Amino acid sequence: MISYLNRMTKTLMCAGLIATGAACQQSGQAQVAEETETVYDTVAPDITKWMQQPAILVFSKTNGWRHNEGIAGADKFFVELSRDRGYGIFTTVNAAVFNADDLARFEVIVFNNTTGDALSPEQEQAFQTWLEAGGSWIGLHGSGDNTHADWEWYSQVVIGPTFTGHPLTPHFNTVRVETLNAGHPIMASAPQVWEHDEEWYFFDSRPSEYGLLPLAGIHEPDFNPEGADIENLANWAMGDTPAEHPVIWVGCPGEGRSFYSALGHSDLAYDVEVYRQILNDAFDWVLKTSDPDGAGCPSAS
C-alpha cells in the first residue's frame, strides 16, 4: 500500500497537481515541475488584423503540470497543418483571448495540454458559448487530466471520465491501440490495430457514460507497468478489452463538435503517421468538412 501511495503521489505530480520540486522521469531526463498557482489573465493578446482566415487558436496555458515536449510537438503539428491547408494560426498561453470578439476570429480551438484552472469563469463561459454555437474543438492529452474539476461543464460535458493516473515504471509503454468505431470519419483511414508508445492515461469511467463516443482504446494486457508490483495496477485497471479502456473520443456539445485524445505526452507522438492521420481527420470532422450532417455524433450512433 505504501508503494502504491508513493506511486500515486508521483503520478499526480506528473499529471499536474501539487508539484513543488517533484521530479518526473521521462526518457532519462528529470523534469522538475514548478509550483503552480491559479493566475487569471486579464489583458487579451494583440492578434494581428493580417492573420489569415479561417484560423486556428492553439492554447497551451498551464496552471498545472506543463508538458513542454508534448506542447512543442503539437504546436509544430498544427503550424504545419495550418500551412498545408491555408489556415491562419495563433498560439498563446494568454487565456484572456477567451472573449467573444477574439474567439469569433477562430474556426478551431486546440487545447494543447492545457492544465489547471486556466480560465476565469467569464473566459470559461465565452468558450462554452463559442463551442455550443457551432465551434470546433480539439483537446490533447493533459487537457483531459484531473486538474479541471473547477470547470464543471468542461469536465462533465467535454471531457467526461476523470483521469486517475498513469504508469511511471516504466513511464512509456508500447501497447496495441484498436479502432472502436471503424465507420467514423475520424477513423476511416486508421488501421484496425496499431502499436503506440505512450504515457497511457487511466480514467475512472468511460466516455459513453457521459454521452461521448469512443473511437479508439488500448489493450491493457499488453503492458505491465509495475512489473512484480502488479497488484497495484489493479487499482487502475479499466478492463482487458479496448472498449473498456478508451483513449480517443468525440462529442457534439450543442451545435459544436469536440475531439479528445489522451495521446501525446511526448512530441514523438506527432511523428507517428497513424496518429497524424487521425488528427488530420479529426480536424476535418470537428470543422464539419467531413460528416456535415453529424452521423458521427454520439446521439446519431
Ligand SMILES: [Zn+2]
Ligand atoms: Zn503526460
